[in-house]
Amino acid sequence: MGTAGFSYDDWHGPFYPQDLRPPDRLAYYARHFPAVEVDYTYYRMPTARTMAGMERKTPGGFRFLVKTYRGLTHEVTPDEVTTLFRQYREALAPLVDAGKLGCVLAQFPWKFKNEPASRDYLLTLREGLADLNLVVEFRNASWVEPGVLELLRREGLGFCCVDEPRLRGLMPRVALATTDLGYVRFHGRNAARWWKHDHAWERYDYLYGREELGEWLPKLRDLDSKVAITYAIFNNCHAGQAAVNARDLQGLLFEASS
Numbered sequence: 001m002g003t004a005g006f007s008y009d010d011w012h013g014p015f016y017p018q019d020l021r022p023p024d025r026l027a028y029y030a031r032h033f034p035a036v037e038v039d040y041t042y043y044r045m046p047t048a049r050t051m052a053g054m055e056r057k058t059p060g061g062f063r064f065l066v067k068t069y070r071g072l073t074h075e076v077t078p079d080e081v082t083t084l085f086r087q088y089r090e091a092l093a094p095l096v097d098a099g100k101l102g103c104v105l106a107q108f109p110w111k112f113k114n115e116p117a118s119r120d121y122l123l124t125l126r127e128g129l130a131d132l133n134l135v136v137e138f139r140n141a142s143w144v145e146p147g148v149l150e151l152l153r154r155e156g157l158g159f160c161c162v163d164e165p166r167l168r169g170l171m172p173r174v175a176l177a178t179t180d181l182g183y184v185r186f187h188g189r190n191a192a193r194w195w196k197h198d199h200a201w202e203r204y205d206y207l208y209g210r211e212e213l214g215e216w217l218p219k220l221r222d223l224d225s226k227v228a229i230t231y232a233i234f235n236n237c238h239a240g241q242a243a244v245n246a247r248d249l250q251g252l253l254f255e256a257s258s
Helices: 022-030 048-056 078-091 093-097 116-128 146-155 210-214 217-224 238-257
Strands: 035-038 063-067 101-107 134-137 158-163 181-186 229-234
Touching: 022 035, 035 229, 048 063, 048 078, 048 093, 063 229, 078 093, 078 116, 101 158, 101 181, 101 229, 116 134, 116 146, 134 181, 146 158, 181 217, 210 238, 217 229, 217 238, 229 238
Parallel strands: 035 063, 063 101, 101 134, 134 158, 158 181, 181 229
Antiparallel strands: none
16 A cells, blocks of 8 residues: 655645654655655656665565656657666665565556557566566556457566546556556546646546545455555545545555454
């Protein structure tokens, strides 16, 4: 259980104490959740120094789920890919050495469709990050077909399940795994702002209700029974909503198991 990122100013109040210093956010976060998705690595290539600093602020057993740099998913330049793979893997070494790297998340854009060139690139991605647990998130519904799941299983690529608006062309709300790792990302259901927004955060401005989260209880239980570990990550980060909903789902799972 966790959220997509942890260092947000507007989480002070909804989640963090008002007087908590920004450098202390991760340590505070790690007292409440066992995993965090690191998303800043999409916008800029991470460094081993930064990863080591984050690792030191978390207890044993904590897990980091690290998103790939956009040069490997959204702005791919073929002649640079090999170098980017090397830099990315070197940056994650402190997490690997500490046993705290849960997986790498490769999120592809909606324009990345189920086509021969795209399927070939999945193989390139797998080869470039061959020694790491790798989960792939698709945004385009063209990937929902049996042949794709067979490809992912054969190549050892995890499948990222998503909860997002039911809009034409988007991925459906399915719960399945193609490796021994389950991964679910909750993006919110803000259909009105998914395609039409002035700022990226508006797409994910959504607070799940108890009944909506309850829909996932049987799915998560079934998924978790088939894999070694399941990560449920909330990406509706505006105004602390992700942290609120992560705690809500923790409570529902506890109630269901007691």
